Amino acid sequence: MRKYISPIGKEGLYVLDTASWRTYRPVMDKEACIECGACMSFCPVNSIYRDQEKKYYISYDYCKGCGICANECPKDAITMMLEGEGENE
């Protein structure tokens, strides 16, 4: 039996390099993080993920640099830095 009646693109997934849009990059201060998960749940691009030990990490592969994570962090543990400045983890 066919699993789906809807078509799926034969050339696979359409992926855009949205990381190139970024002017500011979010940088997380792991010491100040209280692991509340606000950044992960509000990130529109799902660029923040949680590992097995419930620690949060930012992935820069597709982050558009909107700044929602930095704005919503209750402890201000995320700061927006100009691309190319500051330390990259």
Added chain:
Amino acid sequence: MSYLDVLSESKDLVTPGMSACQGCGGELILRKVLQISGENTIIGIPPGCMAGAGVVGWNFSNGLKIPVHIPLLDNTASLLSGVTAMYQKMGREDVNIIGLAGDGATADCGFQSLSAAAERGEHMLYVCYDNEGYMNTGFQRSSTTFKGSQTSTTPVGKVKKGKKENRKNIPMIMAMHGAAYVATASPGHMKDMVEKIEKGIAASKHGFAYLHIISPCPTGWVSKPECGIDLAKKAVKSNYFPLFEVEEGVWRRTVPNPKPIPVTDFIAGLRKFKHLGEDELAEIQEYVDKNNELLEKLTREVS
């Protein structure tokens, strides 16, 4: 399982790089809906921001990792009715049928098919991301655009000051259809939103489920991209967008708001409301209070 576990452990079924604007509320809603519904899903996305952002694909490539249809602007619900009928006939009730449309494709063009599908009780979940206008084509007015908004078809000049009419209250209209589940949600209240999406998917197995989610639009509303979630929270706190759910005819306020903030606090940062004077702001406050009173009555009398 807490909502954070749900969000961190479920697979993201949307392409990682899609061309939605920075801080897009619609993208956030699409990702969360599909994360919760899982891989066993078929989605219909009519023309609008999400379809335009590459989710329905270009040429022979897909923007989602699941099957996606692009119906016309006005037949999302009827196309999905057909898909539902097909899957019911095949004995595949486990497949989630989801429609995700903007407010134009829900409240204006698509309302006829939506209303008919709700009346027939088709087994599907219909999600509307309400950014209060036709944002994909440059912010034209829709019927959920708020009174006083400046849009490209209700401009501000010497005579006219934005949209003159009040918005259409779609969630309440849908609740009056007697649908199995109707709720409003806001991405600012993520726990509540995740629960409502879960409930909506469960209800779509035995009837029509409708979710109305406010989607802050930094490009159309002209706000800073980082303020989107802040705006979604303020919209709820000011009763501009109250959160409630209607389950089998029982109305319930999911996020009670005993001390609402004035609507001006929400409106302050938005350019689309920048031209409003004191009289117009008072009118908006009056409408919001009236709407809230009606909701209070509905939730009180039943519960």
